[in-house]
């Protein structure tokens with residue numbers, strides 16, 4: 001009784017602390033978390049665990065089959081995602097994702113599927129269910145960040161907490177993408193929905209802030225989006241083939 005009371009107090013205090021920082025900048029991007037929708041029916045924690053144990057040493061890389069990649073352009077249709085500076089997140093993510101798909105297919109022996117390839121509404125469970133049904137080797141969700149503090153800018157990527165290969169995928173893409181931004185916000189961990197219910201290593205990238213005038217003016221340029229796409233693709237290549 002005493003202990004549970006103490007625990008309850010601790011939980012209340014820590015949740016207040018988490019919700020409280022009025023002046024500190026938000027640390028975690030505002031994207032749908034694990035509890036936004038029920039899990040897809042084909043989510044298999046055992047498969048996920050096995051995929052995370054896979055070792056990427058020289059020999060296994062040499063023997064590796066061509067990867068099946070699922071690219072997930074964030075938001076779409078009824079859900080514009082973040083908006084600002086005349087831009088919509090759903091348009092930027094789709095454009096960057098299509099450019100990434102095209103670059104990979106033209107340059108690497110990989111099979112690429114997209115959770116959407118036009119401006120359509122796709123639920124989170126459909127996105128993850130789609131990737132699980134295709135037995136993808138890895139999953140890359142593309143997003144654009146936003147903050148009430150309009151000076152916040154730069155790049156960050158995410159992996160599911162504790163996922164070894166997810167963290168490596170997030171790190172490889174981050175290392176490629178960071179040259180496009182002056183603010184390097186790091187590789188972070190958070191249980192976003194699409195990172196929680198994918199059976200394979202997954203990352204979620206936040207390439208710039210739509211709420212920041214400088215990031216937004218870069219994102220508005222197709223040449224910049226093409227650079228981001230190439231960097232995403234090179235990061236995926238490094239993840240799978242090691243160079």
Ligand SMILES: [Zn+2]
Pocket residue numbers: 030031074075081082089142143144
């Ligand atoms: Zn988003």
